Amino acid sequence: xxxxxxxxxxxxxxxxxxxxxxxxxxxxxxxxxxxxxxxxxxxxxxxxxxxxxxxxxxxxxxxxxxxxxxxxxxxxxxxxxxxxxxxxxxxxxxxxxxxxxxxxxxxxxxxxxxxxxxxxxxxxxxxxxxxxxxxxxxxxxxxxxxxxxxxxxxxxxxxxxxxxxxxxxxxxxxxxxxxxxxxxxxxxxxxxxxxxxxxxxxxxxxxxxxxxxxxxxxxxxxxxxxxxxxxxxxxxxxxxxxxxxxxxxxxxxxxxxxxxxxxxxxxxxxxxxxxxxxxxxxxxxxxxxxxxxxxxxxxxxxxxxxxxx
Numbered sequence: 001x002x003x004x005x006x007x008x009x010x011x012x013x014x015x016x017x018x019x020x021x022x023x024x025x026x027x028x029x030x031x032x033x034x035x036x037x038x039x040x041x042x043x044x045x046x047x048x049x050x051x052x053x054x055x056x057x058x059x060x061x062x063x064x065x066x067x068x069x070x071x072x073x074x075x076x077x078x079x080x081x082x083x084x085x086x087x088x089x090x091x092x093x094x095x096x097x098x099x100x101x102x103x104x105x106x107x108x109x110x111x112x113x114x115x116x117x118x119x120x121x122x123x124x125x126x127x128x129x130x131x132x133x134x135x136x137x138x139x140x141x142x143x144x145x146x147x148x149x150x151x152x153x154x155x156x157x158x159x160x161x162x163x164x165x166x167x168x169x170x171x172x173x174x175x176x177x178x179x180x181x182x183x184x185x186x187x188x189x190x191x192x193x194x195x196x197x198x199x200x201x202x203x204x205x206x207x208x209x210x211x212x213x214x215x216x217x218x219x220x221x222x223x224x225x226x227x228x229x230x231x232x233x234x235x236x237x238x239x240x241x242x243x244x245x246x247x248x249x250x251x252x253x254x255x256x257x258x259x260x261x262x263x264x265x266x267x268x269x270x271x272x273x274x275x276x277x278x279x280x281x282x283x284x285x286x287x288x289x290x291x292x293x294x295x296x297x298x299x300x301x302x303x304x305x306x307x308x309x
Contacts, residue, residue, distance in 0.1 A: 026169045029075035031086050032059055034149040034285035035103070035158075037294050039079055041184040042162040044173060050075070052089065055286060056261070062088045072098060077165055079103065079158075085146035101161055104148060108157040112145040112215050147283070150298070151216035152192040159184045184291075191292060195299045196221060202306040206251050210258035210267050213283045217298065223306075226251045229267070241270060248276055255305035259283040279305035 025046035030036050036051050043049060050071045053059055072078060072093060082104035083090040093100045104111060148154045163181035167174050199221045208227040209218075218225045227247065236244075248256075253276055258267055260280040267278055281301040288294035 026076040026166070027074060028077050028079065029071050030079045031081060031089060032149070032284060034283070034294070035079055035081060037285050037288070037291040038149065038155050038158045039162050041187070041291060042159060042166055042177070042180055044166070044170060044176060044180075053284070058261075059085060059284065062086055064088050064092060072096075075099070076169060077101060079162070081148065082144060082146045084144045099165075101165060103154070103158055103161075104144070104146070106154075106157040106161050108160075109148065109154045110151060110216075111148060112219065113143045114145075145212060145215050147213045148216055149285075150214065150283070151220055152188055152195075153220070154216065155188055156185060159188065187292060191295050195295070198299050198303055199223065199306075202303065205255075205306040206253050207255045207257065207306060208248065208251075208253050210256060210262060210264075213259050214257060214281070217302075223302070226253065229256065229270070236266065244270055245274065248274060255279055257281050257301065257305055260287060277305055 025044075025048070027048045027050070028039060028043065029050045029052060030039055031051075032053050033051050036049055040049055052068050052071060068089075069092065072089070073096070075098065077099045078089075078093055079101045080086045080090055080093070080103065082102065084104075090100075090102070092098075103109065159181060163177055163184075166177045166180075170177055203222055204224055206224050206226045208229055209225060210229045212228045212230070214225070217223075229244065248271065255277040256267060256271060257279050258264055258281070260282045261284055264278060264280065271278060279301050281298055282288060282294060283298075285294050288297060
């Protein structure tokens with residue numbers, strides 16, 4: 001008798017709890033904080049978002065942890081940048097048939113391969129929506145520059161794709177989702193125009209970057225990047241250091257930009273005594289909570305770095 005009463009109360013409690021939760025709430029999981037900045041404007045107030053990359057970890061080196069696997073398993077939808085960047089996450093999601101949106105496979109995305117070469121993703125992948133798409137060809141995956149989140153054009157493609165998924169997850173909230181989509185696209189147009197106006201006077205200024213994480217931003221605003229510094233993992237010898245310093249001087253480089261999550265010790269050693277600035281840029285988006293603040297901070301970093309003293 002007592003067990004029956006307890007069971008009824010437990011069932012009633014579970015029912016009341018489920019009624020308290022919005023039936024339309026969805027849970028999204030993304031790989032990087034920068035991806036979250038593009039996805040978050042499309043979420044309804046009741047929706048939740050989880051970022052998988054821990055602070056301090058490189059997005060180029062994934063090792064799935066139990067907490068990350070649990071997050072992937074519980075997600076209503078997953079957003080990854082490209083199989084070439086998040087291979088373990090992509091393979092797990094495909095193997096377990098999780099709802100997956102691959103940014104690099106979306107219609108309208110512009111991809112860069114190697115130095116300055118680009119292809120239309122629809123032609124490359126044949127998947128106009130990028131949902132559950134196959135991985136790119138081996139050759140393309142090896143040469144893809146995966147930092148595509150620094151492009152407003154690519155951001156628009158992701159916003160539209162997330163909006164389309166949201167309308168399937170929230171059919172009763174379709175108008176609210178559409179309103180968010182239009183607001184996000186309008187905000188992005190404004191950010192893009194402001195960035196173009198701020199950077200246009202600086203297009204001829206020569207600069208370099210530490211690690212080629214800036215290619216999509218550089219090409220979007222037609223800036224004068226004259227080289228990429230990629231130090232070997234084993235370190236850099238004196239002979240190579242002197243050669244790199246000579247290259248900076250010959251190219252009249254005013255500034256070297258570097259991702260904020262990277263240690264600038266070697267870079268500072270490289271430019272010591274030269275009239276060359278260094279500027280950290282929040283490429284991964286860890287230091288900001290909103291799309292407009294994050295994107296504006298990138299523009300500000302470029303302006304500070306490239307402007308005359």
